[in-house]
Amino acid sequence: MHDLKTLRLERLREEHIPAILQIEKVANGAPWSERSFRNELSHPHGVFFTALLEGKVxxxxxxxxxxxxAHITTVAVEETLRRNGIGRRIMLDLLKAAKERGMTCSTLEVRAGNVGAIKLYEGLGYAVTATRKGYYPDNKEDAVVMWMYELDKWEPPIR
Ligand SMILES: CC(C)(COP(=O)(O)OP(=O)(O)OC[C@H]1O[C@@H](n2cnc3c(N)ncnc32)[C@H](O)[C@@H]1OP(=O)(O)O)[C@@H](O)C(=O)NCCC(=O)NCCS
Structure with missing residues (x-):
């Protein structure tokens, strides 16, 4: 277990992007392009956080x-540092930011086989509401659609 006391979340900055692309290659079967991350730097309706541990993305x-x-677009953690609570912390900060900005519900899509991510989201208050057959173009995997209603009343679950 890593000491997360030094974990910091910052709004995405241009200098984070090279390290993000390295993580993304491993984390996502259909990786986002550099351009997609760059779009988040100035997305008019977006909030994008980078998690840094001792200054490293x-x-x-x-x-x-x-x-x-609040539509969650992506979340990923460097492979060797998973199961330390970093993904949960990123999600908590995204949900807090969305709630503060007046959002009343949240949704996301996740690969049906991504049991770990589904568990993470369920632990935060999302529930599976639908399946989209063959949604992911790279391997035709189904997507599970998850929703959290009443984000306006949501509080971070106590663990
Ligand atoms: C999904 C992901 C972001 C989770 O990040 P993480 O930092 O490992 O997650 P956390 O340590 O915060 O996990 C919080 C809880 O989620 C659940 N969880 C997370 N990963 C899990 C796994 N592989 N198996 C089972 N449960 C898991 C557990 O309940 C965990 O709590 P616990 O460790 O006390 O049991 C990470 O696995 C990842 O980057 N995966 C690749 C990218 C991806 O699939 N993103 C989601 C796309 S929708």
Missing amino acids: VGYGGVWLLVDE
Whole structure:
């Protein structure tokens, strides 16, 4: 278990992107391009956080705020540092940021086989509401759609 006392979350900055791309290659079967991350630097409806441990980029996650809905766009943690609570912390900060900005619900899609991520989201208050057959183009995997209603009343779950 790593000591997360020095974990910091910052809004995405240009200098984080090279390290994010390295993590993304490993974390995502259909990796985002450099351009996609760059778009998050100035996305009018986006909040994107980089997680830094002792100054090193170890994870990231983003949300789009669409009217009243917080759509989680991505979350990933450097492979060797998983299961230390970093992904959960990124999600908590994204949800807090969305709630502060007046969002009342949150949704995301996740690969049906991504049991760990589904468990993480369920632990935060999301529930599976639907499946999209063959949603992911790289391997035709189904997507599970998850929703959290009443984000306006949501509080970070106590562990
Ligand atoms: C999903 C991901 C972001 C989770 O990050 P993480 O830092 O490892 O997650 P955390 O340590 O905060 O986990 C919090 C809880 O989520 C659940 N969880 C996370 N990963 C899990 C796994 N592989 N298996 C089972 N449960 C898991 C557990 O309940 C865990 O609590 P615990 O460790 O006390 O049991 C990380 O595995 C990752 O980067 N995966 C690749 C990218 C990805 O799949 N992103 C999601 C796309 S929708």
